[in-house]
Amino acid sequence: MRTLILDNGSHAIKAGYSDSDHPILVPNTVTRTKRTKRVYVADLIDKSSDLSGLYYRSPFDRGYLVHWDAELAIWDRLLSDDVLGCRPTDTDLTLTEPVFNFPRIQQSMDEIVFEEYCFRSLIRAPAPKFSALNADVGGRMLTSYLKETVSFRYWDMMDETYIINAVKEKCCFVSQDFYRDLEIARKGRQSILAVDYVLPDFTNTKKGFIRGQDPDTESQMSDIQILPLCNERFAVPEALFHPMDVGLDQGGIHLAVVQAIMACEERLRPVMFSNIILVGGSAHIPGLQERLQAEVQALAPADGATVVVTLPDGPPAENAWRGARAVDIHESQDNDDGKPILREGPTGDWLGTFLGHKGAVWSAMLNADTSRAVTASADYTAKVWNAYTGEELVSLGHEQIVKSADFANDEATLVVTGGRDKMVRLFDIGSPNSPTTVLTHDVAIRSVKWSRHKQLAICAGEGNLIKLVDPRTSSVVKTLDAGSSVTSVSLTHDGKLLSCAAGNRVLAWDMDAFKVAKDVTMSYEVSVAAINPQRTRMVTGGRSDLLIRSCEYESGKELETHKGHHGPVHDACFSPDGEIYATGSEDGTVRLWQTSPGTAYGLWQLRKL
Incomplete structure (x- = not known):
């Protein structure tokens, strides 16, 4: 069994198994082209040769998952063999959810996970309920604000969400002194803050770039279309600290941080102020870390609280996924008391x-x-x-x-x-x-x-x-x-026969000739398989029904079926004389069985396996 960590962000999904070092990033959108009307789901947008005039449909509205038909199409693509190759029936799911998620949305999420996809289990990442504040300013709002600004001043870019999002990521920064930078920007095109963004022509390049940073591509473009930028570069991200500039009647993120910390116990506040961590896609914006630290320090209590804002290792957009992965690894370590x-x-x-x-x-x-x-x-x-x-x-x-x-x-x-x-x-x-x-x-x-x-x-x-x-x-x-994913391998005591469980098959190889000596297809998925020294019997563990079966080695015919474990069976082996076999399970027990009578020979109750 594996655990899939799925950070279901409103802009991009970060997904990967808990044993992976990094997640994959997939756009959490369904996209339709303006000219051909073709629909692209999730990462399939990368196959489009023309990224201009795209219409986006997001499953999210203001940070909450409300359009399940779109999300189901995206998840189908994500779990397919072309992306993750996930088998939900054999997979545990850890899924992030927004702060203050609505109970009805949570209920729909549970139904989809278990009834539509049939995952083995679900953990919805808990949200802090009593010391959390939500600001309505985020990456998507900044992209929309930048679209409106450049469309009013230069080119009509209202249908170019993809391009403007790239412009935001490559050109914008957070000012450390807004009025000083505004004064510098008054020089217009002669200002040191002015840049020209070369828009993609979708012939020589699918992605834009700042003029002068990619001379090779620029030389190949016969007709360059420029988007000039100056004070837009820092005026748009300024909305993070002054949302009222864009018509939102609320405080900035620095106020939200301070109010959230002040809602905690007084003895915890100094620790909180010194451990502020920036996560999410907008944490990439240059200058945000320094500006947030300065703004929070100015609002912090005058009792000596030191404000420290940090960016964790790795891309900030992956941090929620990494946190869920760390929880899963911690849980996997807690599945045993560590004492053989x-x-x-x-x-x-x-x-x-x-x-x-x-x-x-x-x-x-x-x-x-x-x-x-x-x-x-x-x-x-x-x-x-x-x-x-x-x-x-x-x-x-x-x-x-x-x-x-x-x-x-x-x-x-x-x-x-x-x-x-x-x-x-x-x-x-x-x-x-x-x-x-x-x-x-x-x-x-x-x-x-x-x-x-x-x-x-x-x-x-x-x-x-x-x-x-x-x-x-x-x-x-x-x-x-083995033809399908191997879940266990075992050697007979003389070492001359290697057996494995793979899907619904038990295979055995002759270790001298390296040839398949036995290939038996079962009517169930097999988690473990072992063969007795006499090569007359084999024992198997069912992957989903938890049953132990004793079978004829030659034909695979079931001789006995035992029910005793209450969790998946992960190991099985025979004694040297073949009279006893043991099975070990996730339920915390090792059971001994006699080959002849077929009764439980003994039970070893472990604290946990």
């Missing part, structure tokens, strides 16, 4: 707990003689432990969440790891700070297993491919294509 537990196989009796991880533990493996254990965690580490004493022997640092780890030799001195950083690494625990990068994958890695039989690392990423890598040469020996 060692229990006795036949009984499940507690033997000990390994203390040291600070995040969810995604995998745990023992070496051949069970003297050592290796764990992979959301705290960006893999750790090696003394299985008898619980002592942490070494911590192997990574740059992102580690999803899987396994010992790469019987002596348990080599460890192979993989995770969200898309790399398979080989660590020698004698020198843990100098790992060897065995493979750089193009997707995040779900599982890494070590084949003692072939002395190869088996890597399964978030895609169709399973790669077998020789760590001695850092080369891919073989690539196996």
Whole structure:
């Protein structure tokens, strides 16, 4: 399962999975061309060769989602295979909503998410209700104001929203002294503030630019059309601080910031004043950070409160998305108490707990003689432990969440790891700070297993491919294509048969010939699959029905069906003699089953998996 973070902005949607470093930006509009009357949904506008005279239809009105027919068309495009390739039934959704959102809009949003798209779950980002103020001035209003201004003074640009928005982003700035800059601008075309914006001709260029900044493109344009700008560059953004200039009877954003902080508890106000963060598309406007800090400082209490306005790392338009992503990663880390537990196989009796991880533990493996254990965690580490004493022997640092780890030799001195950083690494625990990068994958890695039989690392990423890598040469020996997204991989105890769950299929490969030994199609989607040492049975976990099935290896015929888990099943394995198999679930339990009677053999109740 994956989590999709969707920052549903009124101008652009910022969307991406929680394991992505950056979101994609998609226009949140349905656009129709003036000449051909052709309709473009979301990012398809990039395919239009003529961006003049576009008619925009936005799902939003004054910051609130009110036109669901338009939004549904945009979301259909966003979730399609051409953009995100999202399967809502297998995806959790984190969705932003505006401050003071109306209950009726929230209800419609819930119905669309669950009834129209069938997402697994939904988190609507909570809004601060009691210390928040809303100003009616934003990026879209500034674009409209600039359109009206230049249309009155120069060219009729009222139908050129796309072009004027680009003009705003490239030319406008926030003045630090409005009246001084206004005096400078009185010199007209001789003013240092005057610029000429070259309008696109949609033949040589689809985008405009400030004259003199792109001489190569300018030389190719035979007929240049200029939009002169001077005091418009700073007079339009001034509406952020003086909305009454554009007919809005309210205070500027600096007043809203101060009033919101003063609505908080008195002991929190100094901290609030020193931690003002600019987010959103308009935070790009040069000079806004410095001007806002000066205006807020002038209004702050005279008791020594220091005002600090900052821009976070990365594009300001992505900050809401990044915040939601951070929440999701934090939640994923909280899905486990970070304490791997060692229990006795036949009984499940507690033997000990390994203390040291600070995040969810995604995998745990023992070496051949069970003297050592290796764990992979959301705290960006893999750790090696003394299985008898619980002592942490070494911590192997990574740059992102580690999803899987396994010992790469019987002596348990080599460890192979993989995770969200898309790399398979080989660590020698004698020198843990100098790992060897065995493979750089193009997707995040779900599982890494070590084949003692072939002395190869088996890597399964978030895609169709399973790669077998020789760590001695850092080369891919073989690539196996499962045909659909792989959710789990498993080796038989002799290491000669590799099985995987992919969609509604269970595949097994002969590790000597690297050929498919078995390909069974099930009537349900499979989350995990494991084959017993005798190659007579396999056990599968249903991806959505949560059922455990014991099947004939040759035919895939169901022999027994068990219901016991109350959450998705993520792992399954057989004991060396094949008499017992274990299944691990998101419900916080590991269940043991006997192959012959088909009854629950034991239950290990974990705090959380």
